[in-house]
Amino acid sequence: MSNTRVKKLVILSMLGSIAYVLMLLNFPFPGLPPFLKIDFSDIPALIAALIFGPLAGILVELIKNMLDFVMTGSPTGVPVGHLANLAAGILFILPTYYVYELLKKTKKGMTFGLITGTFVMAAFMSILNYYVILPAYTIFAGATAMSGAETRQMITTAILPFNIVKGILITVVFMLLFVRLQTWINKQSIYKKYKNA
Template sequence: MKKKWTVRTFVAIALLSSLSFILMFIKFPIPSFPSFLTVDFSDVPVLIAALLYGPLGAIVTELIKNILNYLSIGSEAGVPIGNLANFFAGILFVLPTYYIYRNLRTKKGMTFALLGGTFSMAIFMSILNYFVILPAYLYFMNFSVGNVKDYIVSGVLPFNIVKGIIVTILFMLMFSRMQTWIEKHSVLKNR
C-alpha cells in the first residue's frame, strides 16, 4: 500500500532537500584523487527521504538539492553538468540502497544495501562519465582529462567506491540510532 503524500510530506521533503543542499557546501577532496572530485554528505538526507517516502521522495529531494545548488552558485560550464552528474550519482547510490534494504530490513541488511548502492554508483557513474559527463565537459569547457579510460579506471571508479564507503560509515552511525524511528514512519512499515 502506497503512502499518500500530505502537506506534512511536502514540508519534510523540503526540509530534507534544504539540509541536503547545505551539506553540499561541506565537502573535501580525498588525497591521491583529482582535487575537483570531492566528498560531501548531501546524500544522507536523500537516503532518509527514500526510507521515509520511497523512491519518489528520494528523487524529488535529490532534484531540489541540485536545483538549489545550481541557482545559488551556477556552473563554470554555463550548463549544470556538475549538478546533473551529482543528481545521477545520488540516484544511482540511493535507489539501489532503498530497494535492497526493502527486502533486508536489518542493520546488516542496511550495510549490505549501502554497499550495493556504492557499487551501483561507482559502476554506472564510470559509464556515464565515459559516454556523457566527460564529453560534455570537453564540449562546453574544453576540459580534458587525457586518456578517458585511464582517468575513469584510476580516478572515477575508485573515487566513487571510497566516497560510497565514507557515506556508508556515516549513515550507519546515524541509522543505528534512528532505525526504530525510521521504521515507524517509513513507507516500508506495512511491507
Template sequence: MKKWDLKKFVSIALLSTLAFILMFIKFPIPPFPSFLTVDFSDVPVLVAALLYGPMASVVAELIKNILNYLSLGSEAGVPIGNAANFFAGILFVLPTYFIYRRMRTKKGMTVGLIAGTVSMSVFMSILNYFVILPAYLYFMNFSVGNVKQYIVAGVLPFNLVKGVIVTILFMLMFTKMKNWIDKQSTTGIKKI
C-alpha cells in the same frame, strides 16, 4: 503514486534543504583530482527515501541540485556537475532503499549501502565515459587526457571511497535512528 500530504511535502522540502546545505561541506580525497569531492548530501536524501519512498529521494536529489545550481551557477554554463551529482545520488540511494525494503535489518541496510556504492561507482564510470566527460570537453574544452585511464584510476576508485565514507557515516546514524525511521515510514518498510 499515493497522494502526498502537507507533512510529506514539508519533510521532503526540509530534507532537500539539509542536503543542499551539506553540499557546501565538501572535501577532496588525495590522491584523486581536487575537483572530485565528497559531501554528505545523500544522507538526508536516503532518509527521504526510507520515510517516503523512492520518488521522494528523486525529488530531494532534484531540489538539492537545482538549489545548488541556482546559488552557485556552473563554470560550464550548463549544470553538468549538478546532473552528475543527481545521477550519482540516485544510483547510490535507490539500490540501498530497495534492498533495505526487502531486508529490514541493520545487515540489510549494510548490504543495501554496499550495493548502492557499487552501483554508483560502476554506472558513474559509464556515464562519465559516454556523457559527463564529453560534455565537459564540449562546453568547457576540459580534457582529462586518456579517458579510460582517468575513469579506471580516478572516477571508479573515487566513487568507491566516497561510497564507503558515506556508508560509514550513515550506518552510525542509522543504528540510532532505525526504530524511528521504521515507525515513521510510509513506504511499507515498517516492522511487522
C-alpha cells in the same frame, strides 16, 4: 491540498535544504584529484527514501542540485556537474533502498544495501563518465578532448576510486546514524499512509 501532503512537502523541502548545505561542505580526498570532492548530501535523500519511498529520495536529490545550481552556478554555464551529481545520488539511494526493503529492514539489510549502492553507483558512474559526462565537459567547457586511452585512465585512476571512497564514507557515517534512527525510521508509516494523499 491536504494537510498530510503539505506536511510531506515541507519535510521533503527541509531534507532537500539540509542536503544542499551538506553539499556545500564538500572536501577533497587525499590521493584523488582535487576537483573530485566528497560530501554527505546523499544522506538526507536516503532518509527521505526510507520514510516516504524512492521517489521522495529522488526529489531530495533534485532539490539540492537545483538549489546549488541556482545559488552557486556552474563553471560550464550548464548543469553538467549537477546532472552528474543527481545521477550518482539516484544510483546510490535506489539500490540501497530496495536491498534494505528486500532484506526485511534490518541493520544487516541496510549494510548490504549501502554496499550494493556504492558499487552500483561506482560502476554506472564510470560508464556515464566515459560516454556522457566527460564528453559533455569537453564540449561545454571548451577543453581539449581526451583520447579514449586518457578517458579510460581518468576513470580507472580517479572517477572509479572516488565513487567507491565516497560510497564507503557515506556508508560509515550513515550506519552511525542508522543504529540510532532505525527504530524511528521503521515505525514511520508516512509513506504508506500518505502515498495516496
